[in-house]
């Protein structure tokens with residue numbers, strides 16, 4: 553496994569509050585990742601440190617095998633911010649020219665094709681673009697740069713459903729032709745679940761969980777049934793959420809492997825199993841927490 557990105561023990565304090573606590577992260581080459589976390593979990597702080605916009609108090613970062621020093625932005629990295637700090641007076645095409653000068657894999661033919669796909673007028677000034685169009689400028693840079701490590705922070709903010717679909721489609725098509733590592737930070741978890749292969753989940757400045765999306769989905773179960781049976785079934789399993797109702801029934805959210813035999817036995821005692829979307833699992837995780845040491 554080759555890693556395009558590694559960070560060790562990253563910590564960052566703002567005044568007395570810890571925004572990041574000993575964050576370790578490894579991103580493999582040619583994998584699409586999702587970075588998930590509630591408001592204030594530390595995602596933007598982490599991404600700002602990775603991109604060299606702010607400095608960590610402790611820890612080190614390696615991109616493409618090179619240690620990143622203060623102020624150095626690795627050319628292997630393309631970071632597309634949620635809110636652009638583009639010069640408002642510049643035209644779209646001027647911003648793309650700046651990006652093309654920085655990224656050695658930049659593909660102008662592809663950038664022009666994307667401008668057509670997303671109906672983006674290259675002559676428009678950035679300050680005259682809608683919110684969605686502004687996101688699109690960043691997304692075109694992220695795609696056309698074909699950087700070995702591309703990070704998108706909330707890339708579909710302001711895009712309508714059709715444009716969001718087009719963006720994910722363009723990304724998947726281009727990723728198939730030019731595999732690279734892509735990290736999405738987003739709140740739209742179920743959308744990303746169809747694109748990302750692995751996710752990192754952050755909470756309170758720490759990595760709560762990192763896992764393949766397929767495994768997450770296979771190990772997430774929402775059970776309903778009589779409370780006594782639920783508790784008996786859940787013994788020894790990892791319970792991330794449990795709620796009992798006055799009627800004697802309740803729900804339990806388990807994050808564990810459940811065999812077909814166990815499932816059949818549970819069904820016989822009146823327990824039903826519902827599918828859990830990644831978004832819902834994330835909500836329960838955020839609510840109930842999870843001991844990340846249990847792996």
Ligand SMILES: Nc1ncnc2c1ncn2[C@@H]1O[C@H](COP(=O)(O)OP(=O)(O)OP(=O)(O)O)[C@@H](O)[C@H]1O
Pocket residue numbers: 566567569570571589590591592593594595596597598
């Ligand atoms: N410049 C700053 N000064 C002081 N505190 C900050 C600053 N930037 C972030 N924080 C704090 O650090 C913590 C992590 O914030 P961060 O913006 O990284 O979270 P986030 O996961 O990106 O949240 P969101 O999803 O809302 O964008 C929060 O408690 C936030 O209040």
